[in-house]
Amino acid sequence: MRKIIHVDMDCFFAAVEMRDNPALREVPLAIGGSRERRGVISTCNYVARRFGVRSAMATATALRLCPHLTLLPGRMALYQQVSAQLREILERYSDCIEPLSLDEAYLDVSDVPWCQGSATRIAEAIRADIHRELGLTASAGVAPNKFLAKIASDLNKPDGLFVLPPERVAAFVATLPLRKIPGIGEKSAERLAAVGLQTCADVQAFSPYELVRQFGKTGQMLLQRSQGLDDRPVESSRIRKSVGVETTLAVDLQQLPQAASVMQQLLPDLLRRVQRHCPLASLVRQGVKLKFADFQQTTVERSVSGWHPELWPRLLQEAWLRGEGRAVRLVGISVGLPGVSDEANPQLSLNL
Structure with a gap:
């Protein structure tokens, strides 16, 4: 055992700032990018959280919820x-x-x-x-x-x-909401709730066959977590599984060619980063991520053997079509590095 x-x-970043400047302790404080540059909140203190401000929230949204929010760029x-x-x-x-x-x-x-x-x-x-x-x-x-x-x-x-x-594990997990399980986001939880799965006890009573049939690797993971099981060891040296770059746009993109232009600007940076880790011929996956104006996102990935430039436009087009006309606020591209089994790195998101 x-x-x-x-x-x-x-609230690590905010806590460091409050430690160094006690005047910030009693005011709503957030670390993040500016509203003008489509910034995102990195973290915020507990005073700000009482106004609904949260990590990963758009700075513009945070300032609407808390107009007197103190926003700092951070000191990495x-x-x-x-x-x-x-x-x-x-x-x-x-x-x-x-x-x-x-x-x-x-x-x-x-x-x-x-x-x-x-x-x-x-x-x-x-x-x-x-x-x-x-x-x-x-x-x-x-x-x-x-x-x-x-x-x-x-x-x-x-x-x-x-x-x-x-x-106490059995009693604890029985009432645990599935939304609390790492890897189960808001959209995942909605899909699970649609078939009556809201807690680990619900999963325990559900057909394992149907769970895996409907939710794939996420279903396999839930079968384990709903029993309180997790045999992953603590890994002292973590293996990098992927390399990616992304950018949040100052203005939402309305047309696919605009997104293609942004992607072309990201590719040289991705190439430089990949070449620090492995030869291009050894890559095992390419992927494109889009975040839409409503903050939902989708990722399209394909298994590959090496770097395939002609694949990027096809992945982007498929991701764009999933948006069904929604504008795009973020474009990202990534590759999978060799030596990592997909079975050891299941895709837990059920988004889009």
Whole structure:
């Protein structure tokens, strides 16, 4: 039985700014791009969240919800420096750490001797070190696997700890909304609800055959998660699975040729990035992503052997047709790198 901790900093970028400027602590604060440049909110403090502001929200929307929002462009070099300090703290307690981003990570503490081998006490010690040394708060979840630990870390935010021992897993997952499962977004949840699936208990009672038939790899994943199962190990060195570039447009695109022009501008940057990782001949997938004016998005991908320039326009056209006349606000392109099995990287989104 594993002992997994998920550590997640509380509103990380905003918290660093509030730490360095206490005058920001009581005002609604967000880090993100400007409204004029079609920016997006990266993170916001809990004061701003009371007005409905959220990460990944368009800056223009955030300012409509909270006109007195304090918007900062962010200081990425500083956030990276603080993230490195966070990593130093985590490494005191385990050498099996899987960073997910600058501000969150999994730790496997199954065989760690610190704190009498108690994962709960280790999580408490980590949070105390972060507060004392960095002047920031973190939330943590303790559970038998990564899936449950990540959900647990969100339950007592901010500055909280939630422990899910093995004997409570069955009762916990039975009432868990499917929307809480990583990889199940709003559109996915709507499709699942349409066939009566809203909680893990609903999935447990549903036909496994029908679940996989209707939802493919997502259905296979849900069969496992609805039982509280997740056998993925904490990976100390993560393998890069893909490389991509994208851009949010200052003005929505109304015509396919406009999107094709934007894509052509992105291709040289994608080529440069790919060539840092592998030869073009070894690529295994090409994909195009479009985000529409209503913020729904779609991705069209094809398995390939190498780089195929003639495929990009076809992928773009297919993605464009899925928009059914909607304007486009973002264009992105990506490739899959070799050495990663699709079975190990299931597509969990049911969007469009």
